[in-house]
Amino acid sequence: MFELTKLTPEQFERFRVFIFRQTGIHMHDGKITLLSNRIRRRLKEHSIESFEEYYERLTKGRLPGELEHFLDAITTNETHFFRTGGHFEWFGGPFLDDLLARAAAGHHDRTLRVWSAACSSGEEVYSLAICLAEAAGRLPGWRPTILGTDISESMLAAARRGVYPRRSLEQVSPERLARHFASQPDDLWEVKAAVRRPCEFRRHNLLEPLSAPRQDCIFVRNVMIYFNRESKVVAVRHLVDALAPGGYLVVGPADGIHDVLGDLTKRSTFLYQKA
Ligand SMILES: C[S@@+](CC[C@H](N)C(=O)[O-])C[C@H]1O[C@@H](n2cnc3c(N)ncnc32)[C@H](O)[C@@H]1O
Numbered sequence: 001m002f003e004l005t006k007l008t009p010e011q012f013e014r015f016r017v018f019i020f021r022q023t024g025i026h027m028h029d030g031k032i033t034l035l036s037n038r039i040r041r042r043l044k045e046h047s048i049e050s051f052e053e054y055y056e057r058l059t060k061g062r063l064p065g066e067l068e069h070f071l072d073a074i075t076t077n078e079t080h081f082f083r084t085g086g087h088f089e090w091f092g093g094p095f096l097d098d099l100l101a102r103a104a105a106g107h108h109d110r111t112l113r114v115w116s117a118a119c120s121s122g123e124e125v126y127s128l129a130i131c132l133a134e135a136a137g138r139l140p141g142w143r144p145t146i147l148g149t150d151i152s153e154s155m156l157a158a159a160r161r162g163v164y165p166r167r168s169l170e171q172v173s174p175e176r177l178a179r180h181f182a183s184q185p186d187d188l189w190e191v192k193a194a195v196r197r198p199c200e201f202r203r204h205n206l207l208e209p210l211s212a213p214r215q216d217c218i219f220v221r222n223v224m225i226y227f228n229r230e231s232k233v234v235a236v237r238h239l240v241d242a243l244a245p246g247g248y249l250v251v252g253p254a255d256g257i258h259d260v261l262g263d264l265t266k267r268s269t270f271l272y273q274k275a
Contacts, residue, residue, distance in 0.1 A: 006036040011051045015039065018059055019074060022067075023151060024207045024231030038073045042066070072154050076226070079120040081164070082127045082171035084221070087250050087270060092131035095217060095248060100138060102246070108216075112144040115215045115242065117206060118223035119148035122159025122199075123168055128219065129195045130180050147212060149204035156201045162191040206235040214244035221252035232260045240264060243274040 007015065012032045019025055027035060039051065046063060048054045057063045058070055082088050102108040112132075116125045125148035132144050150156055166187050169177060181189040204210060206223065218239055224232050239249060240263050249264060249272040251257055257264075257272070264272040 007032055007039070007051055011055070012036075014055055015051075018055075020228075020231070023071065023075070023205070024228075024235060025075070025226040026228035026231065035074065039070075042070060042073055045069075068153055072152050075152060077120045077152065077155055079123045079222070080168045080171060081123045083124065084253065084270070085171060087219070087221070088127055088131055090271065091128060091217065091250075092135055096135055096138065099216065110139075110142045112139070112142055113147070113213060113215045113217075113244075114144070115147045115149070115210070115212070115218045117149055117204070117210075117218055117220040117239065119150050119159060119201070120152075120155045121164075121168075122148055122155075122162060122201065123164065124148070124219055124221070125159065125199050125201070126162065126180075126191050126195055129191075129197075129199050130176060132198065133180065133195055144198045146199045147215075148199060148201045149210075150201075151203065151205050153203060156203060159201050162196060163188050164191075165189075206238065207231065209238045210242040212242065215242050215247055216244055217248045217250065218243060219250045221250065221255065223252075224255040224257060225252065229260065232257060236260045236262060236264070240274055245274060247274050248272065249274070 009032070012035065015035060016027045019027060039054065043049070043051070043054050046054070046066070048057070058066055099108060099112060103110060114128055116128060119125050125146050128146050132139070132146070148156075148159055150159070163184060166189070169181075169189055172181075177189065180192055180195050182192055184190055206220070220239060224235060227235060236257055243249065248267075251270055251272070253270070258266070261272065263275050265275065267273050
C-alpha cells in the first residue's frame with residue numbers, strides 16, 4: 001500500500017544533489033512537487049514503499065538499469081524538427097557560405113563535423129542533415145558527419161529509429177516531408193536513408209569531455225537552461241574544447257551562457273564563435 005505524498009525537504013535535497021552530480025541539472029525549491037510525482041512513479045514500478053529505500057537502492061546501484069529510467073523520468077526531452085527555425089537558416093546559409101569560403105582559400109579541408117549535443121530523440125540531428133542534403137550541390141566531394149549525443153539511452157534509441165509522429169513535424173514543409181521522409185501507417189514518418197547517412201548517435205554527458213575530432217559547429221540548445229552556473233562552466237569548457245578554431249556554438253533562446261564564455265566571442269543572440 002503506497003502512502004507516499006511528497007518528498008520531505010531533506011529527501012528532496014538528497015535527490016537534488018544526486019541529480020546535480022549525475023547531470024548538472026539544478027532543481028530549484030519550487031520543483032519539489034514535480035520531482036515527488038516523477039519519483040513516485042518509479043517507486044510504483046518497483047513496488048518500493050519509501051523514498052529512502054528507493055534512494056538507497058538507486059544510488060548504490062542495487063536496482064540494475066534503474067539509473068537510466070530515473071534520468072528519463074526527471075529530464076525534459078521535448079523537441080521537434082526545425083525548432084527555432086532561424087538557427088537552421090543560419091546553418092544552411094551564412095555558416096556554409098563561411099565554411100566554403102575558408103575551404104576555397106585553403107584554410108579548411110573538405111570534412112564538415114557537426115555535433116548536436118543533448119539531441120533528445122534526434123529531430124535536431126535530422127533537421128541539420130536535411131539542411132546538408134539540400135546543400136549537397138554546393139558540397140561536392142565533402143564528407144559531412146553529424147554526431148547526435150544525449151545522456152538518455154532511450155532518447156538515443158528513438159533517435160536511431162528515426163520514425164516520428166506528425167506533431168514533431170509541424171515545422172517541416174510539405175515539400176521537405178515528401179522529399180526526406182517515407183510515410184508509414186498511423187501517420188508516422190520515417191527519415192529516409194540519404195538523410196540518415198551522415199548521422200551517428202552515442203551516449204554522452206555534457207559534464208564530461210567529448211572523445212571525437214574537433215567540431216566545426218555545435219548545436220547545444222534547450223539543455224543548459226536546466227543547469228546552474230557551476231554546471232554551465234563545466235559544460236561550456238568541454239564544448240569549447242570540442243570546437244575547432246573558428247568553430248561555432250549555437251545555443252537555445254533561454255540557455256544563457258553570457259557569463260561563462262571562456263574562449264568564445266558572441267556573434268549574435270544565439271551564436272558564439274571560438275577564437
Ligand atoms: C529539452 S531536450 C533538448 C533537445 C534539443 N536539443 C532541442 O533543443 O530541441 C534536453 C535534452 O538534454 C538531455 N540532457 C540533460 N542533461 C544532460 C547532460 N548532462 N548531458 C547530456 N544530455 C543531457 C536530456 O536527456 C534531453 O534529451
